[in-house]
Amino acid sequence: MTIGGIDLVVLIASLMVASTPILLAAIGELIAEKSGVLNLGVEGMMIMGAICGFVAAVHSGSPVVGFFGGALGGTAMALLFAFLTQILLSNQVATGLALTLFGLGLSALIGQGYNGVRPPQTDNLNFGPLTQIPVLGPILFQHDWVVYLSLALVAGTWAVLRYSRVGLILRAVGENHDAAHALGYRVRTVRTLALMFGGACAGMGGAYISLVRVPQWSDGMTAGAGWIALAIVVFASWRPWRVLLGAYIFGGVTVLQLRLQAAGIAIPVQILSMAPYLITILVLVIMSARRGRAAIGAPASLGRIFHASS
Amino acid sequence: MKRRTFLANSAVAGTALATGLAGRAMAASDPLKVGFIYVGVPGDGGWTYQHNLAKQAVEKHYGDKVKTSVIENVPEGADAERALTQLALAGNKLIFATSFGFMDPTINVAKKFPKVNFEMCTGYKSAPNVSNYSGRFYEGRAVCGAIAGQMTKSNKIGYIASFPIPEVIRGINAAYINAKRVNPDAEIKVVWVYTWFDPAKEADAAQALINEGVDVLMQHTDSTAAMAVAKKAGIVAFGQDSDMSAFAPTPRISALIDNWTPYYIKRVGDMMNGSWKAENVWYGLKEGMVQVGEITDAVPAKVKAHALDLEAKIKAGTYHTFEGPLNKQDGSVWLKKGEVADDGALAGLNFYVEGIQGKIPS
Numbered sequence: 001m002t003i004g005g006i007d008l009v010v011l012i013a014s015l016m017v018a019s020t021p022i023l024l025a026a027i028g029e030l031i032a033e034k035s036g037v038l039n040l041g042v043e044g045m046m047i048m049g050a051i052c053g054f055v056a057a058v059h060s061g062s063p064v065v066g067f068f069g070g071a072l073g074g075t076a077m078a079l080l081f082a083f084l085t086q087i088l089l090s091n092q093v094a095t096g097l098a099l100t101l102f103g104l105g106l107s108a109l110i111g112q113g114y115n116g117v118r119p120p121q122t123d124n125l126n127f128g129p130l131t132q133i134p135v136l137g138p139i140l141f142q143h144d145w146v147v148y149l150s151l152a153l154v155a156g157t158w159a160v161l162r163y164s165r166v167g168l169i170l171r172a173v174g175e176n177h178d179a180a181h182a183l184g185y186r187v188r189t190v191r192t193l194a195l196m197f198g199g200a201c202a203g204m205g206g207a208y209i210s211l212v213r214v215p216q217w218s219d220g221m222t223a224g225a226g227w228i229a230l231a232i233v234v235f236a237s238w239r240p241w242r243v244l245l246g247a248y249i250f251g252g253v254t255v256l257q258l259r260l261q262a263a264g265i266a267i268p269v270q271i272l273s274m275a276p277y278l279i280t281i282l283v284l285v286i287m288s289a290r291r292g293r294a295a296i297g298a299p300a301s302l303g304r305i306f307h308a309s310s
Numbered sequence: 311m312k313r314r315t316f317l318a319n320s321a322v323a324g325t326a327l328a329t330g331l332a333g334r335a336m337a338a339s340d341p342l343k344v345g346f347i348y349v350g351v352p353g354d355g356g357w358t359y360q361h362n363l364a365k366q367a368v369e370k371h372y373g374d375k376v377k378t379s380v381i382e383n384v385p386e387g388a389d390a391e392r393a394l395t396q397l398a399l400a401g402n403k404l405i406f407a408t409s410f411g412f413m414d415p416t417i418n419v420a421k422k423f424p425k426v427n428f429e430m431c432t433g434y435k436s437a438p439n440v441s442n443y444s445g446r447f448y449e450g451r452a453v454c455g456a457i458a459g460q461m462t463k464s465n466k467i468g469y470i471a472s473f474p475i476p477e478v479i480r481g482i483n484a485a486y487i488n489a490k491r492v493n494p495d496a497e498i499k500v501v502w503v504y505t506w507f508d509p510a511k512e513a514d515a516a517q518a519l520i521n522e523g524v525d526v527l528m529q530h531t532d533s534t535a536a537m538a539v540a541k542k543a544g545i546v547a548f549g550q551d552s553d554m555s556a557f558a559p560t561p562r563i564s565a566l567i568d569n570w571t572p573y574y575i576k577r578v579g580d581m582m583n584g585s586w587k588a589e590n591v592w593y594g595l596k597e598g599m600v601q602v603g604e605i606t607d608a609v610p611a612k613v614k615a616h617a618l619d620l621e622a623k624i625k626a627g628t629y630h631t632f633e634g635p636l637n638k639q640d641g642s643v644w645l646k647k648g649e650v651a652d653d654g655a656l657a658g659l660n661f662y663v664e665g666i667q668g669k670i671p672s
Contacts, residue, residue: 021510112353214513220350220354222510261518269502
C-alpha cells in the first residue's frame with residue numbers, strides 16, 4: 001500500500017512509535033485534570049522521567065528497570081507538585097511552570113556524564129507468525145511492550161472513569177470538590193494519587209524518548225513534548241479515546257511531513273507543521289461556541305484550590 | 311573650601327577611574343566581564359557544546375582577568391532581547407550572541423548600550439559595536455560531501471536540514487556538488503525539520519530518510535540523535551558542530567567541527583588592550599574556525615587520501631567548491647567556467663544548484 005511514494009503501513013507503524021511519549025503523558029495528565037488539578041509541569045516530569053529512566057536502564061542493563069526508573073522520576077516530581085499545591089495551596093499554574101523549569105535544570109545536572117552513552121535496547125515483542133500477516137502484522141504486532149502498555153492504559157482509563165466507583169469518585173472530586181468533601185471523600189488524597197499517576201505516565205513517556213525513540217540522553221531532549229501532551233488533553237475534551245486520536249494525529253502529522261519530504265514530494269512544510277495546533281484551536285473554538293465551559297468537557301473544579309474550611 | 315577641593319579631586323579621580331576601566335590599566339585588578347547567550351544547552355553535544363568549550367578556553371586562558379556569565383536556552387526572537395539586556399545591565403562589556411536568530415535582538419540591544427560590544431555569530435547586520443563572525447562551514451561540508459559521495463552504495467545521501475537560511479542551503483549545495491564530482495550518480499535527499507534542537511524529531515527525520523534508502527547521513531541540526539539512529543540502522547554519518555567522537559569509528563566516519571576557541575580568546579584579548587572594533591569575520595579551514603574531524607578506518611584508504619587532499623587544496627586556496635561551471639536548479643547559468651562565487655553571493659545563497667531534487671521551503 002503505497003500512496004504518493006509513502007508506504008502507509010510503515011507510516012502507521014512509525015507514527016504509533018512517534019506518538020507513544022505524548023500519548024502516555026497525555027493520558028496521565030487527563031487523570032490529573034479529571035481530579036481537578038491543572039499540572040502544567042508535564043514537560044518537567046517527562047524530562048525527569050527521561051533522565052531517571054536512562055540512568056536506571058544504563059546501570060541495570062535492563063530497559064524494563066529503566067521504564068520503572070522513569071516512572072519513579074516522574075512520580076517524585078508529581079509528589080513535589082502535590083505537596084506544593086495540595087498541602088501548601090500554592091497557585092497551580094505558577095507551580096506547574098516552575099516544575100517544568102526545575103525539571104529541565106535538575107535533569108541536565110543528573111545527566112552530566114551521560115552524553116554519548118548508549119542505553120540497552122528495547123526489543124519488540126515477539127508475536128511469532130502474527131507478525132507475518134500482511135498490513136496488520138507490521139502495524140499491530142511489531143512493537144515494543146511500551147506501545148501496547150500505552151494502548152492498554154487508554155482502554156483502562158476509559159473503563160475506570162466510566163464504569164468503576166473509583167472513576168466516579170475521581171470525577172466527583174474534579175467536578176465539585178466541596179460536594180465530594182461533604183460526602184466524606186478525601187479530596188487531597190484523591191488528587192495526590194491522581195497526580196502521582198500522571199507523573200508516572202509522564203515519566204514513562206519521557207523514558208520512551210530517551211530509551212527507544214532517540215535512544216540516548218541529551219539535555220532538554222523532550223523539546224516541548226509535554227506541552228503538546230497538555231494541548232492534546234484539551235483537544236480531546238478530557239476523553240481517553242480522543243486522547244489516543246489526538247496523540248496519533250499529532251505524532252502522525254510530524255512523521256508524515258518528514259516522510260513526505262524524504263520521498264521528495266513538494267509540500268508546504270510549515271503548513272503541515274502547524275496543522276495539529278490549528279486543529280486544536282479549531283476544536284476549541286467549535287466546542288466552546290456551543291455551550292460554554294461544560295460543553296468543552298472541562299472538569300468544573302479544574303485549577304481551583306481546595307481547602308476544607310471553605 | 312576644603313570640601314570643595316575634595317569634591318573636585320574626587321571628580322578627577324572618578325574620571326580617571328572611568329578612563330582606566332576602558333584601558334588596560336585597570337584590567338589586572340578588575341576582571342573583564344564577558345557574557346554569552348546560548349540557543350540550547352552545553353549538553354547538546356553539538357553547536358552549543360562547542361561555544362561552551364570556547365568559553366571555557368577563554369576562562370582558562372585569562373584566569374581571573376575575566377568573569378564570564380551565561381544564559382542558556384534563550385529562544386530565538388524577541389525573548390533574546392531580554393537576555394541580552396540582562397547581561398548588558400549586569401556589567402558585561404563583551405557579549406557573545408551565539409545563534410543566527412539572535413541577530414535582530416542583538417542589533418536592538420546594541421543601540422541601547424553603545425558602550426557594550428557584541429559578537430554576533432553567523433549574523434550579517436552591522437553596527438559600530440556589533441561584530442559578525444562565522445565559519446565557512448561549507449568548506450568542511452565539501453570534504454564530508456566528497457567522502458559521502460564515495461561511501462554511498464545506494465547513491466542516496468540523506469541530509470537533515472534545520473531552517474531554510476543561506477548558511478544551511480550553502481551546506482547542502484556544497485555537500486551535493488562535491489559528492490557529485492566524485493560520484494555522478496549521487497543524489498541528495500533533504501528533510502527540513504524546522505528546529506535546531508529536537509532529538510526526537512531529528513531521529514524521526516533520520517529514520518524517514520533511512521526508509522527511503524539513504525545509506526549516508528548528513529545533518530545540520532544540533533543533537534546527536536540522528537547519529538544514534540544511524541548506528542541502529544548500520545549506516546554511516548558525519549558529526550556536526552562537534553566531533554561526536556563517541557560514535558566513532560562507525561557510524562561517525564568524520565565530522566564537521568566548529569572551533570570558536572582561537573577567535574574568542576583573541577576578541578577578549580582585544581577588549582583588554584582596547585583594540586576591539588567591529589569587524590566581519592568569515593574564517594574557514596585555513597584559519598581553523600572550521601575543521602574536518604578525524605576520518606575513521608571505516609573509510610577506505612583511497613577515499614580518505616582523496617578527502618585529505620581536498621582539505622589541503624581548500625586550505626591552500628587552490629580549490630573552491632563554488633567554482634563554475636555551475637547551474638542553478640532551474641538549469642539557468644549561475645557561474646561560468648572558472649568563475650568563483652564571491653562572498654556576497656554565498657552569504658545570500660537562497661537556491662539549490664542543478665541536480666538537487668525538491669524545493670526549498672519559503
